[in-house]
Amino acid sequence: MSQQENHAAKSGGADGEVQNFYERYPYPRPVESLEKYRQLWQDAQKRRADYHLFWPAKSYREDHTILIAGCGTSQAAKHALRWPKARVIGVDFSATSVRHTQTLKRKYDLENLEVYQLPLERVHELATSFDQIVCTGVLHHLADPVAGLKALREALKPDGAMHVMVYAPYGRTGIYMLQEFCRRLNLPATDETIRELIAALSALPPGHPLENLLRQAPDFRHAAALADALLHPQDRAYSVPQFFDFIQEGGLTFGRWVKQAPYAPQCGVIANIPQATRLATLPPAEQYAAVELFRGTMVRHSAVVYRADTPSPQVIHFTGDDWLSYVPIRLADTICVEERVPQGATAVLINQTHTYTDLYLPITAAEKRLFEAIDGKRSLAEIVAKTETSSPKKSRGELARSFFERLWWHDQVVFDASKQNE
């Protein structure tokens, strides 16, 4: 494909309707400034944590080739700003999205960014294979999501990683009810309809399944978000088992959830229900499916997936001694709170990006010492040695092993496991 950045890419049928919709209602809402975003990602630890989320066992690098498939108004520009040494390509079939991205490219002088108006199904035309593909909030809008996923998989390098986010059904029940409401009334996607819908939503009766979402997502007050949710011509959702089938059909394999605590039966209130022991005996995919049903309100699934024909690079495990070589890196947005902690705990660790409030992790004084020894450089063996206590070496190791496993499941840390074979 030439470097010309605007390709006429009109799709017909249902996809044509989606394209037309996004020409008129670009989503997310276009932003003018990425300054806050740039500052946030200046943090080298944040970048390292993000890298090892996808590739725990590989040495850190920043010179990747990244595809943002269905980049919307700002996602590709953000990645180009976040990874200045990477080559970032954004594709979107909406001219409006491409235009907004090009404006950001010019404003921030993003020489490492290319943007094309192109349906992601035709990504092979770029004649490039990618270390990383990011496709969030897009595949569930395609007429044939599996064909879209397969096209992306073909463009992924054998050791590449993909970030896929699709809608989840149970938490979106209220949205699907209101979509059906709009369809029954034959409401067109116009600015006036959106204004009137905002008024109608403020009159929704208490207890309506949409109520929670409206409270939690202030974004809904904006026309673009409301249109994207309620007036979208094409949208489907995947339960956990459907999501696993979907990625398998696409020739991919599950690596991990981007945030894993909400799916883990050992995190939050579900860890203490009478069925917890039975739940723990299920294979992981079935545990996640059960937890989704128990939680009842998940609105999306966001996962790291890999090509099914290569071994999964998600090597983190806590059996044997490999874990001692892992270097823990704290995740941004995690805090340690020492006030009003549960009885017996010294502090509570919270990942502020979790939307479920039961996912906090109470820790003891000994665990807090281990936690405070994390500096992004020391391995777990070094941390254990540094925080020597009077307890015997074996029980110290066991305490550390179980604590760091819990930290990992609670999305407090990721591990750099690249030193494992050194």
Ligand SMILES: C[S@@+](CC[C@H](N)C(=O)[O-])C[C@H]1O[C@@H](n2cnc3c(N)ncnc32)[C@H](O)[C@@H]1O
């Ligand atoms: C909900 S927005 C998500 C944008 C972005 N991925 C993000 O997370 O901020 C969906 C975007 O995907 C684009 N899109 C949908 N179907 C597409 C397709 N088949 N090929 C390329 N872009 C597509 C739309 O034009 C829109 O900009």
